[in-house]
Amino acid sequence: MSALLNNYTHPGKILSFGELLLRICPDAEGEWLSTNQLPFYVGGAELNVATALALWDVPSAYFTVLPNNGLSAQIVNALTNKGIDTSSIFYGDGRIGLYFLTAGQDLKHDALIYDRANSAFANLKPGVIDWDKVLQGVSWFHFSAICPAINNDIAAVCLEVLEAASKRNITISVDLNYRSKLWKYGKSPLEIMPELIKYCDLVMGNVWAAEMMLSIPVFPDIHESGQKSIYLKEALKTSEQIMAQYPKCKAVANTFRFDASNDITYYTALYTNNEFHSSSVYEAKYITDKVGSGDCFMAGLIYGFYNNLEPAEIVEFATAAAFEQLFVKSDATDKTIAEIKKAMQ
Template identity: 65%
Template sequence: MSNTQNTKGSILSFGELLLRICPDGDGQWLAENKLPFFIGGAELNVANALALWDLPARYFTAVPENELTAQILNFLEEKRIDTSAVYRHGNRIGLYYLTRGKDLKHSAVVYDRAGSAFADLKPGMVDWDQVLDGVSWFHFSAICPALSQQAADVCQEVLQAACRKHITISVDLNYRPKLWQYGKRPVEIMPQLVQHADIIMGNVWAAETMLGIEVTPEMHESGQQSIYLKEALFSSERIMDAYPRCRAVANTFRFDAGAGIEYYTALYTGNRFYHSATYTTDTVVDKVGSGDCFMAGLIYGFYQKHDPQQLLDFATAAAWGKLSILGDATTQTVDEVYNTMK
């Protein structure tokens, strides 16, 4: 890791706080005048898990100064997420709408994020040295730079500040095609951000879309775990070659299996390749936040210096367990994750 001299500072998650509005698929919410919501945002989901698992979680986002955001930040503080770095300006919180039970990659997702406080951040606005004071781990995702060139420039600015402070950096290559609407493809933006990362998480298809690491064409039809894992190893090695700072690459594989889900993961670090057990379930309560839970599990393990197989198994069990929890954030304790592993 890049910050061996400073491993026990706080873990800062950087990203937009969102409210997820959840209409049902049949329009019953109109008749009942009820619209369920959850507090979301991929990076906040990571912070939520880490705080729940007793690690020092800190969160950076931008929100307007009003009573609504005061209540939300108080709620996060009660979950032991340090919100002292949150930047206050602008006029609104971002929203997204997702029909209950659907996936974030699904056409059912509708974003309402334009003009939000986070989307209106500009380079030069935030004192990053102050935000990063006492931080030893910085986490971001590919969702922020998907918003606009301006948001991508802010990401670059904070990543450079984190590098100057020798902070360990992780990135989740989550791909949201509906967000990349400003005339740039992810592969034109993400490589210069990912060059700062020590830990890269995603899957082989995200690595292709975001970083131009091509997937073997005939692999798509295979459906065979051994072929997918071999591709994950090949992709991981190429990422390591392309990004010298990178120390670990993680891949997740989540497939719809009839009404349920098949899930397994892989990790390449220290020139060794590890993979998890395969989990299957017929009952999925909420697909949102499973990948964030896996990312949190990776951070948890690396931060605690667990061995690679152990940390991968923990992260995988946490991600799989999240599929049976309603809402964006996990409610699983460390003990509950370990029970899932058994």
């Protein structure tokens, strides 16, 4: 079992924690208005991780909060059929959160519209969940920075569950997803995230997210070079500073995706055991969808550490998985282990 996992003898479930969302995808030209068809996908950053892990035969569980109605029952049944343990899902007042994303676009600017106020997950309060019960049989807990961005109560719930997981010696990972259209409740990421990161064993994101959320500075003229070597040097520096500031952290991963017109360039890096590993570079002229590649990379990291792969192999597998996700028309990957290994450069 990987040194990143504290529970060496009896590795348990990977529990992903976050809000389930329905992604609604209008086309950019507005044809959905005449065809009366509006494609949708069941997603959410943490559910995407849970889905990938279940597909890859890692024991995967998912915690979210849903309204107790027939629509939720259908969704939960679909997740269970994918091999995800849904037994810890909590049912509360509210609705299922939505977001609208123009087809083919990423989670930036006007292409993204959130509609998740007063969702069942957003209405969750501290002191409601019995975390000792939820965390039974769990050896790894995963969440993202999207959760504490929702509101002050959810930020408090995040702290509550991280404290409970830490007491149980559970490995904790975080994806430093930054969503500028969240964080609207009077707190900045810098006021919330450092307190949560101190519980984390694995931190994944990019150098700009670390600057935004953890106040770890990025060289201001880094984009002027456009050189992979400069970006990787910055990733190493950021990784070392995260580990210095947060002693519990044992690994830091960084992703780099550059979109130039239709051209996509993608590579990543992993720093662990005082060693820095960078991946192969992946390039494509055209892709299918930009949603979920980072979640797939996160799942790839967890898969690799859970299966005690070597760090260089972990970063190559996770990168190939993330790149392949760019050609999947869904929030979560449908690529098998064999397909990902075949795609590895």
